[in-house]
Amino acid sequence: MSPHPSSSVQQARERLAARLRDFRLDAGLTKRELAVRCGWHESKSARIEGAKTPASDGDIRAWCEACDAADRAPDLIAANRQSAEMYVEWRRLQRTGLRRLQESGATLYQRTRLFRVYCSDVVPGFLQTPGYAAALLKSIAAFRRTPDDVTEAVEARMRRNSVIREGDHRFAIVLEESVLRYRIGDADTTAAQLGHLLSAMALPSVSLGVIPFAVERTVWPMATFTVFDDQRVHADSLDAAATLTAPGQVDAYLHAFHGLSGLAVHGAAARGLVTHALAALDG
Incomplete structure (x- = not known):
């Protein structure tokens, strides 16, 4: 049987975090370099990659642009919204x-x-x-x-x-x-x-x-x-x-x-x- 819905939400966040991490690694960026490009503190990059802080639409868009993957942002934003809305x-x-x-x-x-x-x-x-x-x-x-x-x-x-x-x-x-x-x-x-x-x-x-x-x-x-x-x-x-x-x-x-x-x-x-x-x- 499926896990509790709240666990499913966390799993969706972890999948998103993994994809963002892959974008960063493919771009050859450290968390600090990504943070500089996005205009936020390095710790925020770590929290998002660790699925400890939910990424906003703006966070995803900035992350993808920093990694030269702006065309991937719309799909990630849609998936992120679904995971946020499925447990209310x-x-x-x-x-x-x-x-x-x-x-x-x-x-x-x-x-x-x-x-x-x-x-x-x-x-x-x-x-x-x-x-x-x-x-x-x-x-x-x-x-x-x-x-x-x-x-x-x-x-x-x-x-x-x-x-x-x-x-x-x-x-x-x-x-x-x-x-x-x-x-x-x-x-x-x-x-x-x-x-x-x-x-x-x-x-x-x-x-x-x-x-x-x-x-x-x-x-x-x-x-x-x-x-x-x-x-x-x-x-x-x-x-x-x-x-x-x-x-x-x-x-x-x-x-x-x-x-x-x-x-x-x-x-x-x-x-x-x-x-x-x-x-x-x-x-």
């Missing part, structure tokens, strides 16, 4: 509230044809009822101290989720059985959500599998992720949201999804696990 703190994403975050994903949802979704913690947004979504988003807003726009955010999520019943989208979804047992909201909210899952299983666009507690694991439980059309992965952690597009990273998540899907039961067996979770609410 939730605090930054949600500082204007949750509604805009729900709306921001609408275009991606509309253009995606195949969604592969693995959830180990909560029911995926595609399949959430308004009550479940409200309880979940309320807890997120309180935890992250974001503006209270939960009502508007739920409405935006429900509009976004229309893709599950419209167009030619397909959804391959795998849940851990624990997702069925966690109570988000009160018992009635959870019961309504589980009932909705049973209904969703009948949709022709949805393949929903559940990994039972008792299954012998060949792939460990991991953090929730979504793969969009084999091109892009959203992998979330407590502190940040990562967007991964490098082919190697996407392939790792596809490999993980394949393994997790192989552990899941589908059809009547999956419906049985949902039904048992519903019955347990009365216990």
